[in-house]
Amino acid sequence: xxxxxxxxxxxxxxxxxxxxxxxxxxxxxxxxxxxxxxxxxxxxxxxxxxxxxxxxxxxxxxxxxxxxxxxxxxxxxxxxxxxxxxxxxxxxxxxxxxxxxxxxxxxxxxxxxxxxxxxxxxxxxxxxxxxxxxxxxxxxxxxxxxxxxxxxxxxxxxxxxxxxxxxxxxxxxxxxxxxxxxxxxxxxxxxxxxxxxxxxxxxxxxxxxxxxxxxxxxxxxxxxxxxxxxxxxxxxxxxxxxxxxxxxxxxxxxxxxxxxxxxxxxxxxxxxxxxxxxxxxxxxxxxxxxxxxxxxxxxxxxxxxxxxxxxxxxxxxxxxxxxxxxx
Amino acid sequence: xxxxxxxxxxxxxxxxxxxxxxxxxxxxxxxxxxxxxxxxxxxxxxxxxxxxxxxxxxxxxxxxxxxxxxxxxxxxxxxxxxxxxxxxxxxxxxxxxxxxxxxxxxxxxxxxxxxxxxxxxxxxxxxxxxxxxxxxxxxxxxxxxxxxxxxxxxxxxxxxxxxxxxxxxxxxxxxxxxxxxxxxxxxxxxxxxxxxxxxxxxxxxxxxxxxxxxxxxxxxxxxxxxxxxxxxxxxxxxxxxxxxxxxxxxxxxxxxxxxxxxxxxxxxxxxxxxxxxxxxxxxxxxxxxxxxxxxxxxxxxxxxxxxxxxxxxxxxxxxxxxxxxxxxxxxxxxxxxxxxxxxxxxxxxxxx
Numbered sequence: 001x002x003x004x005x006x007x008x009x010x011x012x013x014x015x016x017x018x019x020x021x022x023x024x025x026x027x028x029x030x031x032x033x034x035x036x037x038x039x040x041x042x043x044x045x046x047x048x049x050x051x052x053x054x055x056x057x058x059x060x061x062x063x064x065x066x067x068x069x070x071x072x073x074x075x076x077x078x079x080x081x082x083x084x085x086x087x088x089x090x091x092x093x094x095x096x097x098x099x100x101x102x103x104x105x106x107x108x109x110x111x112x113x114x115x116x117x118x119x120x121x122x123x124x125x126x127x128x129x130x131x132x133x134x135x136x137x138x139x140x141x142x143x144x145x146x147x148x149x150x151x152x153x154x155x156x157x158x159x160x161x162x163x164x165x166x167x168x169x170x171x172x173x174x175x176x177x178x179x180x181x182x183x184x185x186x187x188x189x190x191x192x193x194x195x196x197x198x199x200x201x202x203x204x205x206x207x208x209x210x211x212x213x214x215x216x217x218x219x220x221x222x223x224x225x226x227x228x229x230x231x232x233x234x235x236x237x238x239x240x241x242x243x244x245x246x247x248x249x250x251x252x253x254x255x256x257x258x259x260x261x262x263x264x265x266x267x268x269x270x271x272x273x274x275x276x277x278x279x280x281x282x283x284x285x286x287x288x289x290x291x292x293x294x295x296x297x298x299x300x301x302x303x304x305x306x307x308x309x310x311x312x313x314x315x316x317x318x319x320x321x322x323x324x325x326x327x
Numbered sequence: 328x329x330x331x332x333x334x335x336x337x338x339x340x341x342x343x344x345x346x347x348x349x350x351x352x353x354x355x356x357x358x359x360x361x362x363x364x365x366x367x368x369x370x371x372x373x374x375x376x377x378x379x380x381x382x383x384x385x386x387x388x389x390x391x392x393x394x395x396x397x398x399x400x401x402x403x404x405x406x407x408x409x410x411x412x413x414x415x416x417x418x419x420x421x422x423x424x425x426x427x428x429x430x431x432x433x434x435x436x437x438x439x440x441x442x443x444x445x446x447x448x449x450x451x452x453x454x455x456x457x458x459x460x461x462x463x464x465x466x467x468x469x470x471x472x473x474x475x476x477x478x479x480x481x482x483x484x485x486x487x488x489x490x491x492x493x494x495x496x497x498x499x500x501x502x503x504x505x506x507x508x509x510x511x512x513x514x515x516x517x518x519x520x521x522x523x524x525x526x527x528x529x530x531x532x533x534x535x536x537x538x539x540x541x542x543x544x545x546x547x548x549x550x551x552x553x554x555x556x557x558x559x560x561x562x563x564x565x566x567x568x569x570x571x572x573x574x575x576x577x578x579x580x581x582x583x584x585x586x587x588x589x590x591x592x593x594x595x596x597x598x599x600x601x602x603x604x605x606x607x608x609x610x611x612x613x614x615x616x617x618x619x620x621x622x623x624x625x626x627x628x629x630x631x632x633x634x635x636x637x638x639x640x641x642x643x644x645x646x647x648x649x650x651x652x653x654x655x656x657x658x659x660x661x662x663x664x665x666x667x668x669x670x671x672x673x674x675x676x677x678x679x
Contacts, residue, residue, distance in 0.1 A: 054477060060500075060503055064497050064500050065466050065497070065500030068463060068470060068500070068501070069466055069470030071466070071467045071470060072415075072466065072467035072468060072472070072484070073474040075413075075449070075450065075471050076475050076477075077474070095460060096466065099463060100460070100463060103443070104456070105663070106443070107443045107444020108445045108456060108661075109660075110661035111445075112450065144662060145662055145663065147667075167664075167665065169663050196667055196668065243669050246669055247668075
């Protein structure tokens with residue numbers, strides 16, 4: 001039976017949590033305002049009613065305690081899906097994530113897995129207050145022992161979250177807030193590419209635009225705008241920031257010879273640096289132009305009135321693609 | 328100076344006076360055999376601690392944090408736990424570890440630089456990985472306690488920390504979470520007077536045990552050099568947690584006779600006269616005096632424990648120094664349950 005229903009990312013994530021709680025009675029969902037309220041974005045709406053307060057529960061405002069408790073719960077055989085309410089509020093938990101969540105399997109010589117998912121509404125573009133629009137991915141990607149993923153569409157959000165919860169390794173799950181509400185039609189399915197696999201969301205041969213999360217839609221708009229001018233851009237959604245799908249990056253670089261990488265995070269040591277380095281290492285002889293980076297500026301995330309002057313615009317992406325193609 | 332300054336304030340719970348004279352009910356629930364075992368553990372632990380310092384001086388360990396003076400605090404509390412209870416230690420709980428059945432050689436892999444965290448099996452021994460990030464393990468203890476309670480187990484989690492750790496945010500977060508969830512947890516603070524170079528009075532202006540009231544849980548101040556008092560306070564807290572009545576904060580007043588670690592020079596910040604004062608309150612001397620005066624052990628008995636301790640320390644040394652370097656594969660074997668393809672390439676490059 002085909003489910004042709006329209007899904008928002010919030011709805012898809014909610015369904016993924018629901019289905020994971022249903023399929024595995026060791027899964028717990030907890031965090032700030034996730035139970036009674038259903039989360040400030042309603043991602044956890046209805047889970048308390050469906051699964052009860054033993055498995056879905058509110059906690060004090062205590063990010064380090066939430067993640068630290070998830071570590072202890074893993075020793076007791078539980079799989080925690082915890083929510084950090086916003087990107088910048090995940091920082092109090094960094095010590096627990098870096099010192100313990102990421103390292104515990106290695107520190108216990110493989111005896112204790114950390115099947116923990118840390119959900120973080122991330123990135124900007126929603127006219128949020130300060131500390132509500134940040135791109136923390138590099139901190140997590142640079143921490144060995146973690147996996148880091150971010151979906152760009154509702155159907156993929158469902159699939160990635162199911163994979164993340166099923167994964168025996170800890171996963172940082174970054175949810176692009178600006179993509180929470182747009183709808184996508186189709187069937188929510190676990191099957192399909194998991195963690196570590198990127199996908200081509202638009203085919204093309206003139207250049208490859210690499211993005212993830214919130215920026216994928218903008219890159220598709222840029223590709224559509226480039227098409228009338230004869231530039232047939234391919235768009236890659238990385239999905240998995242760690243591990244990175246380097247085979248896909250290599251193939252696209254070899255096939256198109258020109259690469260643009262786009263993200264909201266500041267330029268310096270952003271994902272673009274890693275993508276550019278990998279492309280250089282793996283496909284240098286096939287490159288017809290230097291890799292271009294279109295990113296946020298190297299400044300703290302600005303107020304709502306200026307955020308569109310900070311975020312990579314469709315125009316900046318189009319311009320970068322034209323430059324690499326005409327190089 | 329009549330006693331270390333951080334022992335001032337509220338009089339701690341005590342069973343034996345400093346000279347071993349009973350000042351409370353000595354029937355804390357330990358049989359004579361168990362009492363003799365407690366004394367034996369204390370003698371073994373002190374001998375092992377001295378051996379570890381020697382091993383470090385000889386280059387067989389990297390840096391070693393000694394625990395001389397804290398034997399009663401660690402052994403009294405560890406003996407109060409049941410088989411299913413789980414310990415979440417800092418990096419200074421070797422005495423508690425051996426009581427809990429952790430292989431000291433595997434434990435010392437940590438200080439030998441052989442492996443991080445829990446070289447021993449933390450699930451099988453119910454002794455969590457050695458934890459250096461200060462107070463973070465308390466959050467694990469609370470999560471574990473919440474988790475086993477969900478499974479209907481009556482197991483209890485006991486987290487050790489020092490006085491310095493009570494200044495950390497994770498101490499607060501763990502205490503608060505434990506209290507709100509009525510987690511079956513015991514937070515056991517060994518207040519040994521020093522956090523590296525900083526005395527307790529520079530960590531906190533109050534008494535640590537009193538913070539319990541703010542969290543809505545019981546707090547206890549106990550003489551941490553009185554093994555009977557430590558045992559009783561811990562056993563009471565464990566029983567309370569097991570009944571479902573939630574966590575307890577225990578402050579055990581003890582003293583760090585040695586430096587913070589073999590890499591530290593306490594002479595730079597601590598008056599040696601203070602250490603000489605603290606030595607007058609030695610936990611082993613006190614317990615042995617009572618055991619002896621009450622007819623539970625004689626000189627031959629003590630001598631046999633000292634012989635055991637000598638053999639124990641020598642066996643640990645012999646096994647430890649025979650250990651070679653770990654294989655380089657270990658760097659890659661356990662980083663991920665499902666390693667990324669990119670890491671497999673690095674593994675091949677590293678291992679040739």
